[in-house]
Amino acid sequence: MFFREITGLEDIKHTLIGAVQKGQIAHAQLFFGNEGSASLAMALAYATYINCENEQEDDACGQCAACRKINKLIHPDVHFVFPVAATKKVSKDPLSENFLPEWRTFLKDHVYAPLSDWCNFIATENRQPNISAEESRSIIRKLSLKAYEAEYKVLILWLPELLNNSSANALLKILEEPPPKTVFLLVSQNIDKLLTTILSRTQLIKIRAFNNQEIWQVLVDNAGVEAKRAAQIAYLSDGNLQEALRLSKEAVNDNHVLFRDWMRFCFKANFTELVAYTEMFAKMSKEGQKSLLLYGLEMLREALVSPYKEARLVRLEGEELTFAEGFSKVLTQAKAESLYNQLNEACFHLERNGSAKIIFLDTSLAIAGIIKSV
Numbered sequence: 001m002f003f004r005e006i007t008g009l010e011d012i013k014h015t016l017i018g019a020v021q022k023g024q025i026a027h028a029q030l031f032f033g034n035e036g037s038a039s040l041a042m043a044l045a046y047a048t049y050i051n052c053e054n055e056q057e058d059d060a061c062g063q064c065a066a067c068r069k070i071n072k073l074i075h076p077d078v079h080f081v082f083p084v085a086a087t088k089k090v091s092k093d094p095l096s097e098n099f100l101p102e103w104r105t106f107l108k109d110h111v112y113a114p115l116s117d118w119c120n121f122i123a124t125e126n127r128q129p130n131i132s133a134e135e136s137r138s139i140i141r142k143l144s145l146k147a148y149e150a151e152y153k154v155l156i157l158w159l160p161e162l163l164n165n166s167s168a169n170a171l172l173k174i175l176e177e178p179p180p181k182t183v184f185l186l187v188s189q190n191i192d193k194l195l196t197t198i199l200s201r202t203q204l205i206k207i208r209a210f211n212n213q214e215i216w217q218v219l220v221d222n223a224g225v226e227a228k229r230a231a232q233i234a235y236l237s238d239g240n241l242q243e244a245l246r247l248s249k250e251a252v253n254d255n256h257v258l259f260r261d262w263m264r265f266c267f268k269a270n271f272t273e274l275v276a277y278t279e280m281f282a283k284m285s286k287e288g289q290k291s292l293l294l295y296g297l298e299m300l301r302e303a304l305v306s307p308y309k310e311a312r313l314v315r316l317e318g319e320e321l322t323f324a325e326g327f328s329k330v331l332t333q334a335k336a337e338s339l340y341n342q343l344n345e346a347c348f349h350l351e352r353n354g355s356a357k358i359i360f361l362d363t364s365l366a367i368a369g370i371i372k373s374v
C-alpha cells in the first residue's frame with residue numbers, strides 16, 4: 001500500500017511523512033478510524049514509507065526492494081498480528097502466522113473491511129476471534145531479534161481491542177520498553193474497548209471517515225461506477241468505503257436500494273434518517289425524483305399482487321421480489337392503498353413544481369404514520 005493509493009486524507013499523510021522526514025517516528029502509534037475508514041491502509045502505507053530505501057517527498061518510491069516486499073506483505077521486518085480463531089485448518093491455539101497466506105490474499109481486496117469479513121474469509125464459523133496471550137509472547141520473541149534488512153522493525157497489529165487481558169498485559173511490557181528501531185502500529189476500530197494502559201502508551205492518529213466526495217472518487221476512478229450511481233452509493237455508505245464497494249457490486253437498480261431503505265426508515269419511524277433522505281432526494285434531478293416515486297408505485301402494485309402468486313402477475317425476481325413479498329406481509333391491503341395514494345400525490349405535486357424537500361418530507365411522515373396506524 002502506498003499513500004497515493006489512498007484517496008484524500010492529505011493532512012494525515014502529510015503529518016506521517018513529516019515525522020519520518022524529521023526522524024521523529026513515535027515507537028507506538030494507534031491508528032484509529034471507524035469500520036470502512038483508511039486506518040489499516042494508512043498504517044500499511046506508513047510502514048512502507050518508513051522503510052523505503054529511496055523515499056520521495058510525498059510517498060515511498062515503489063521501486064526499491066523494501067517497497068516491493070512490503071507491498072507483497074512479505075518483508076521479513078514487517079510483522080502482522082490480527083485476530084484469529086480456530087478453524088478447520090488450525091484447530092488448536094491458532095496464531096496470526098498460521099494465517100499469513102490468507103491474510104495476504106485478503107488484504108488485496110479488503111483493506112477497508114471489517115472483522116466479520118475476515119472471519120468469513122478464514123471460516124471461523126461462530127468462534128469468537130481474539131489475539132491470544134501466546135500471540136503476545138510470539139510478538140515479543142520476533143521483535144527481540146535484530147532487523148534482517150530494514151532500518152526499522154514494524155509490527156502492524158490490527159484490532160488491539162481484541163487483545164484479552166493477559167495478552168494485553170504481556171504486550172504492555174514491550175510497549176513500555178521497546179527494543180531499539182522498533183515501531184508498533186496499532187490499528188483500532190473501537191478505542192472505547194481498549195485498555196487505558198494501552199491507550200496511554202500510544203500516540204493517537206485519528207483517521208476520519210471518508211467523505212462522500214472521496215468515496216465517489218474511488219467508485220468512479222477505481223471501481224468503474226457511473227457518476228450518478230456513485231453519488232447515491234456514496235451517500236448510502238456513510239463514509240464506509242468497504243460498504244460502498246460492496247454496494248457498487250450489488251446488481252440491483254438504484255431506485256430499488258433507495259426505495260427499500262427509505263421504506264425501512266419509514267417503518268422504524270427514524271426521523272433523523274428520513275430528514276437526511278429527504279435532503280438527498282431533493283438534490284436529485286427532477287427526473288430522478290419522479291423515477292423513484294414511479295418505482296415505488298410499481299413496487300406497491302407488486303406487493304399488492306404478490307399474495308396471489310398463481311396469477312403470475314409478479315414480474316420481479318431476486319432481491320426485489322424478496323422485498324415485495326416482505327412488504328406485502330407487513331402491509332394490509334388498506335395500508336398498501338394509502339401508501340399508493342401518498343406516492344401518487346407526491347408525483348402530482350412534483351410535476352407541478354412543488355418543493356421536492358417538502359414533498360418528500362411530507363410523504364415520509366405520512367407513510368410512517370400510515371404504517372404505525374392500526
Ligand SMILES: [Zn+2]
Pocket residue numbers: 051052053054055060061062063064065066067068
Ligand atoms: Zn522504496
